[in-house]
Amino acid sequence: MIASHLPVLVILIPLLGAVLAALSRHGFAAWLIALLASAAMAAASLALLFRVQAEGMISYRIGGWAPELGIEYRIDAFNVLIVVLVSVVALLTMIYARRSVLAEIIPERIAWFYTMMLLCVAGLLGIAVTGDAFNAFVFLEISSLATYTLIALGRDRRALVAAYQYLIVGTIGATLYVIGVGLIYLSTGTLNLGLIAERLAGIEGSRALIVAEAFIAVGICLKLALFPLHAWLPNAYAYAPSSAAVLLASTATKVAIYLLARFLFTVFGGHVDVGALPIGAILIVLSVAAMFIASAAAVFQNDVKRILAFSSVGQVGYITLGLALANPTGLAGGLLHLVNHALMKGAAFMAIGAIVLRAGTAKLDELSGIGRTMPWTSAALTVAGLGLIGVPGTSGFVSKYYLILGALEAGFGWLAILIVASSVIAVLYVGRIVEVVWFREPAEAARASREAPLELLLPMWVLAGATIWFGIDAEWPAGLAAAAARQLLGGAP
């Protein structure tokens, strides 16, 4: 009985958890609720994964209404991947959060913090499972509003400005998206993604649809921080509380990318002609710019969180590049990088959060020799860094390898070279961190700190371990990504 309601349960559990956490008013109780809710949510999403693998696509009607009138949740090989990713990372973040939140947030606000975390996760999962364009907007706003609050809970006063800036930019993005959806609704008379795709087939060369596609693409690109629309991201990630930064860095942009892929392929996919819009070409140019310019900016940062944040902008470039290539290999590489980047960036943000907890700073020049006193944390940071470079043996290599193959398949030899060349910039910023952390004499901050507690190390190393594991045993994630890519490109799942 419950099994048939799984698609809606993954959203209801965190929503309900959020309400309970808000009512509890007590920090520890809220944490416990959040942890339990996340565990239940992760279990539900894994069950969903197995069901999708066994039965194929699942369609769930909210309240039993037919898709034409009601809202349909639709789970296929692609978004189940996102659901599992978000819920598992959320669970790990909750385990991680307790100690780090105690140190970073004043006690009265802790319950609110967990409420916002759960709301944010609920929103993100909602975007992933829904098959309704306007419903996706609502969930987008739920997660965004929660995110603005999470960022504003940061210790630094700059967190407020970052949250404000993100609020403005995020709202513009969501509004552009909803304008696009409105135009589509005017043309097709439905908000169901599947039905839109069907009805678009019958419409030839409508200018409203082209404009709709442009609005939706730009709106989502703002949310996923595509260069040059990325400028809200570094400050937001750098000044948010550590555990919020973990959640945001590894899931928020990824879900936005999912939404973009959903629209580009499932909705407009059959109608590249109707689109007539060189979204692919522009996306390639912007992705390459992100890979180089954002990574270069990362090299010049002093705050490790900002280095990682800029690197996120760069890495998003690789993912959107995979989308833009739009061939099975390239798309699989992009999706694989989406998952891999979530894992390694999560590990990296957890590591720097642990360092902030112990050493009280994330400034690179104050972290000399922290590897001596916090070897496990620093090792996790290093593993994640190697993954960002794409060193063989880490998952980052596998996804970049597929991207290069995809570029070659599309006949863009120069693009393959650019992918490799941009990795060199990652070597620079990761190398800076590694050099300071391991090869310098311990500075004051390093001498005063000791290894992070186990409840921080454990989730951190689950993610870092996954980075290595997926780098060596590449078959399973690559298979899932390939299946998702085939699904998106319209083949059999």
Add this chain to the structure above:
Amino acid sequence: MIAHFSQIATIFLMVAGLYVVMARGNMVKKLIGLSLFQSSVYLLYLLPGKVIGGTAPIIGAGFTVYANPLPHVLILTAIVVGIATLALGLTLVVRIKEAYGTIEEDEIIAKETPKTRNGPGRGGDAA
């Protein structure tokens, strides 16, 4: 012109709102612009839903033409979202005023950017 009045009003609100967001440094004014921008969306959805001569979609004798109820429902949700955003934005502005003593974005950026300009590697953590 009159026939397209609703579209023109929508586009005017949209552009005006976006312009205010871009051009004004005052954070409250920015939020006002943002609200205008969002309002344009309400119009975009609602105006085509109005059918001339149509009534509320309640089945009853003598009424055959109904207005489309769905846009209204959608926009009800969007309005809620808009209010929540505006409220949160204003809250943030209050907090920013407490922390910085100003709500002009230029002044805040100036406060967070170090004055000295002496080469690379510094100032990277200024907001």
Add this chain to the structure above:
Amino acid sequence: MTETFGPLSPALVLILAGLVLPLLRGWLRDGLFLIAPVLALVLVWALPLGPGLVVDWLGLQLVPLAPDRMARIFGTAFGLAAITGALYGVSQSQVTEKAAALVYAGAAQGIAFAGDLVTLFIFWEILAIGSTLVIWSNGHWRAGLRYALIHVLGGVLLFAGIAAEISATGSVGLQAIRADNFGRWLMLAGILVNAGAPPLAAWVADAYPKASWSGTVFLSAFTTKAAVLVLIRLFPGEPALLWFGLAMAVYGLAYALLENDIRKLLSYSIVGQVGFMLVAIGIGSPLALAAAALHAFAHILYKSLLMMAAGAILRSTGETRLSALGGLARAMPLTTVALVIGAFSLSAVPLTAGFVSKSAIMAALAEGRAAFFWFALTSISAGSFLYVGLKLPWFAMFRPGERREIAEPVWSMKAAMVLLCGTILAIGCVPSALEALVPEIADVAILTPDHVLFQLQLLIAASCIFVVLLPLLRPRAGTTLDVDWLWRELPRKVVAMWAPLSAPIGGAIAAGCEPLRVYWTGFSRRAVDNLSGASNWRTGKIAFWATALLATYVLIAAL
């Protein structure tokens, strides 16, 4: 059968042990340091010969573990070197060096057992990292950096070659090829850099003596010999190797004869001996390849022994310069015996391992009718005895010198040396025991009367020359210029020469370029500022970009 061992390869055991080592303390650390190489050697022999397990990784058919006879020969040699090296170095206090040494030894095993180009390349890079860390752990940053850069160059060449090979043939297998196209030349060049071939041979004598007394023992065993193994696998019978090998042999001889520092001398001699192996690989017959492998085997043993003796001298006296040593024989009898046995083995004195392997190389050259190389290498062989068998023991140990208060090294170092002496002599006395490992040498005349007589004449005659020309061979402090002058001295010279000229010329140029410079400074500062403060945008600017992007899309759509 290989499946039963799963991923358990000698390489993995050593590398994992190396990674775990820094986390352990006290006797646990020492125990692991000693046990891991033994375990690796046991695995080398426990792995059944066979084609190995094919792993499909990203569409490439990888064979990470392909135990064949060649792998077993080199695996055994690497294993013995690691065991004795660990025993020798167990009293070393630098844990970084120990950990790096295990990783380094593991990478060498990985290369020995690699069944495809990709695996090979990965271990090739680990090898470079491990060896660089061994050098760095002794505090020689600049020398380590030079070493690392040379190996990065070699790695890049090899990588480019492998990439070209894969794209040309679609196969990642290790098969015998000729350097007949550009990609394969790149591959050959990359391997030759690691083998210590000219023109970049200078790195060997530059880097190896920079490691600690124990680190050099490891360094001398693995990198060059791993390159020899890869050459045997990939380029057997490649004619170019004949000339590279000969050049290395001549270079090694001349520089070793001139050298004053013991460990540098031994490093030059590595290049010379690897030259012998390269010539044999260039012949390419089954006997020649077996002989090259065997020579590598013997060379690993006796060069480790020689480096151990040198390390013992360094540790006891703090000195490795011949001109500052002498008269150590009485105070360090065991070290002296070890030095002499190692030196005699290198000079192929009968009843040592070196005699067996060099006989095999000469027999292979004779069989291949390579008269020129046979006579050339015989002559170089006679010369080798001069520097290693005579000059080294005489000036370091036997010549009358001042009495000093020095003692033999600790027991573990002595035990390692005794172990190696025993192995070398055992192989020398019973060469037929090696036929299980290398059956090709069954027909080679080794301990036959005419051959032994031939070798003894060679050695005694060289000794006569040594006595006659002793004044010319007296070690002098100083350095011999090498190709590395180009990157170590030339830049400084150029800068020094430039200094007096730079004021007027530079002034003129600066005046001419002033506007450009001002512009560039401004530009670069702006660029750096933009990058470092890249996210401190005004909200309006982000909104503007979004609108601009939207406008671009809509405009394009409208057209």
Add this chain to the structure above:
Amino acid sequence: MDHTRRLVLIVLLAVLALLVAADFFVEHHASFWIDGTPGFAAWFSLASAALAVLVAYGWGLLMRRRGERADD
């Protein structure tokens, strides 16, 4: 040439002579033509060892520099 060195040289030359003499009584397996002749190894080694020393000495005169390298 001092006394000891001369004595050593004489002993060595005597041993060498004995070895060459013995070489006349063993069966040779020549690889090429000249290397099978008795005493070949002796004179060939004398010549090549002397050549090696001289070549190295000459190279040393050209390329040997005093002192350690600055960055060693």
